[in-house]
Amino acid sequence: MNKGNILQGPMGLGLMVVSAIVALAAFGYAFMDLSSVGHRSFNTTSQIPWGQPIATYLYFALASSGLGMIAALSLVFGFKQFLPIAKRAIFLSFVILIAGMAVLAMELGYVFRMLWVIPLNMQIQSAMFWMGVFYVADLIFLLWKFQKMEGQEWDSKTSKQIGIASFLAVLLASGNLALIFGMMSMRPFWFDGLMPIYFYLTAVASGLAAVVFFTYFAYGFNRAAMPERTRAMFEGPMPKLFAAVLGGTVLFIAVRAVTGVYTNNPEISVVWREFLFASPVYQASLWLGIVAPFVIMMIAGLRSNPSMQVLVSIAVFAGLFAERYFFVVGGQVVPLFRGTWEWGLIQYTPSMTEWALTIMGSAMLFALYAAGERFLNLSDMPAEPAPEGATAAA
């Protein structure tokens, strides 16, 4: 079944080794900087305490949740067409979350201390406390679900229950992550009760980008090499789902932008007008990374084209990363008091150390993914799709 999977051969080994070396080198660079000059090696300040490492973590954590939701399409909701990518999506969801947590760990002042102070103090008022609880639960259920798949338990009662639990953990984790920002009334750019919905949508968009890219990658970007059911999925339901989710994302960003630009609140309108739309990088990421992919996916002749699908997945990957970055930084660029020695917006660009952490997380993801393709059969799926009604009988 997996003869076309190039990552199970020398290519996979090469990718794994090279990615691991890049991840280690990036870690070494960041670690050296942090050990020698401390967090001064970050360009964050007391005015912008959260910079690119937090945006990277947010991006990875939400992509992980998106992948969990995509896996749930077949494992929880019974859309059998998506079974061919279920195992890969679960695995990717797990490893991308690990990579995100690694980046977050490097950003904290005391990473190991949290292992005991959080459980010992039980600050249940804090959304960040629940973020820890839900993401740990998410990791455990993802791993458990993957272990069931490894044991070919696709349809057993326990496997289904774990799938449902995993889906709920994903919803709670990413929804709660949204509330960390959405509940901040003192940061009006973030303050939004619908933030969890925005995060769910964009999480699925980034999850789709990941699963499309990595599945194509496994087959050498050659759809003809894919198993028949995987191929069928990429010819029909997958691009349509991608189009729908990108449409929702475009709509959500448009609504936020329109209300943001026209509101009288300077802490929102200034961010949209003078930080987001004034940035060529944001403009490029919005138009090339989200709007253009949506248009491509809406054109029937283009959306099933393999090259277009890969191109769109890469564009969405980059576009949503920029979205996360501008979202995290955008909530902090307006000084809390105009006179905080800042007459204009607070300036921030990531330092080399911060970039090193982003590279470290990305390379970790590639290394772990390559290891997964090589040692675990990520293309696995039930031999035959279960006929309708079989679930109830089971």
Add this chain to the structure above:
Amino acid sequence: MTKWGMVIDLDKCTGCQACTTACAMENNTLPGENWQDVLYYSEGSYPTAKLTWLPRPCMQCENPSCVAVCPTKATYKDMDAGGIVFVDWNKCIGCKYCMIACPYGVRFYADEKPVVEPDVRDVFPGTGQLHAPPYQGPDSDSVRGIGIQPKGVVSKCTFCYHKVSKAPEGVADLDEDNPETKEYTPACVRTCPPKARYFGDLDNPESEVNRLIADQRGVRLKDHTGNRPQVYYLGSGADVPAYQSPKKS
């Protein structure tokens, strides 16, 4: 129960930054940490331009958003200490969420490690006297975030708790003009040249701070966030203008 509060009269404040300096010296704050500073801002244009300034300590809020968001209970409001908000440096993990949640921007994360870091105590052994370096603060208390801030944690103004806590029990005001309370008055209040700052017990009807707040209509900054500061401002200028893009002004 005592509830320590501060009143800052902006009609008296000259923006001289003596409070900033006194705070830095009293608390040994690191570069980048301004537990107390004075912000300057302008409003309008010629001929109606107005330059104003705003001295800004931690507001020691009655309902502090920083406390609710802290995942480890490192930041906490100590009612037994007069409602002062502290950071327990032994519990802080440096996630900086409290800095995001503070509407007043009065929490700091200064983590700079010099490449070569000699132990200052070895370089300047000192004589044990306070005026001889190194002066570390005689009352370091990491549970309350008092002393030289270690790396990897958030720091903030403590209302000079190491001084205030030694005040006679039941005292209504801590006043630098009163020889009995002078030593227990927060450094920024004690040093203020035009006497623009007052410090006392908001729960004591006899206190000067309560009288000033009532008589001169004291206001709290950003009260709409629900944080209910224990720092009140008097005078014109207490209405801090909203942020406006410099491009428009």
